[in-house]
Amino acid sequence: MANSPTTMAIMNPPHAAAATTTGWRDMDIGELRRRATAFRRTIAETKRGIDGVKFYPYDTLANFEALDKLLTGEHRRLLRLAEGGAVADVGAADGDLAFFLETLGCQVHIVDNGPTNFNNLAAARALKKAFGSSAQIHEVDLDSQFSLPQAEYGLVFFLGLLYHLKNPFYALETLARSARHVVLSTRIAQYAPPARPSDDPGARLWRLVSRALRLLPSGVPVPVPPIGMTRIAGLPVAYLVDERECNDDPTNYWMFTAEGLQRLLRRCGWEILDFATTGNTLASDPASKHGDERAWCLARSRRRG
Secondary structure, eight states, rough: OSSSHHHHHHOOOTTTTHHHHGGGGGHHHHHHHHHHHHHHHHHHHHHOOOOOOOOSSSGGGHHHHHHHHOOOOGGGSSSGGGGOOOOOEEEEETTTHHHHHHHTTTTTEEEEEEGGGGGTTTHHHHHHHHHOOOEEEOOOTTTOOOOOSSSSSEEEESSSOGGGGGGGGHHHHHHHHHEEEEEEEEESEEEEEOOOOTTHHHHHHHHHHHHHTTTOOOTTTOOSOOTOEEOTTTSSEEEEEOOOTTTTTTTEEEEEEEEHHHHHHHHHHHHEEEEEEOOOSOOOOOSSTOOOOOEEEEEESSSSO
16 A cells, blocks of 8 residues: 555645745744644545454644644644654554644654554554655553653653653653653543542432433533532642543543643643643543543653753
8 A cells, every 4th residue: 555646645635845945943833733634634535444453533633723723832732842853752542643744744653552542553663654645653561660762852741641640740851851842732620520439429429410411412511519518729739530530441540620731741851831721721520421521731851951
């Protein structure tokens, strides 16, 4: 497939010449968002032509919409922060974001852990072959005493990953030693259900309310928290979800408050440059679909000098 007309169209998109002329490093994040939206069609078409792979079900290129709202001033020329080196997409799912950046001229590294990746990185490898891509794919267990594939990166994407890690403190410290800048997103919470025995009346009530709220369309904010929940916003803390509490996914662990996340970043050696939240910013919780709130951050490492 590497020499097919479809693949050649992907690797030499209509905007490639313009990207070379204007310089991808100088692109405003709004332009990156528009190009990412266009690339969605390309990657969707490519995935339809690949058999035997169960692809990650979420749209990772939609992250550029949030980044367009997050970034301010000179930070809006995000790819300048790559400093001409490789860009790492850590926790990359199928690698959609990395393959998009490669069409602009970036050298990209896809970093993920096969056993916890949605399809054991089969999709990233299949897309790399289909695109004739030079992207490097590295299997790294971020819950181990890990290091990144190379000693230094100007820019690392770390999106939707932190709450899937057992030891976020170690991960962010390690990242700060190799990356000069990080773009990070993670789920956060303002309210949390108190721990109770399963037969406690309050716990039973919470389960009933939670089931009822699941009937609401995804993304509908609920300004009043359910009965029995405790407000944790304003405290630099994290809530540890139960094994199947959040999305029936045992790889979900720590749901920080916004204040907890910011303190964690500072203690791990990061200077926060831009910070914003999206989703249910009224009464988010650690587990329900309607209570999903995300924090977005651009930070600079103080450990890289």
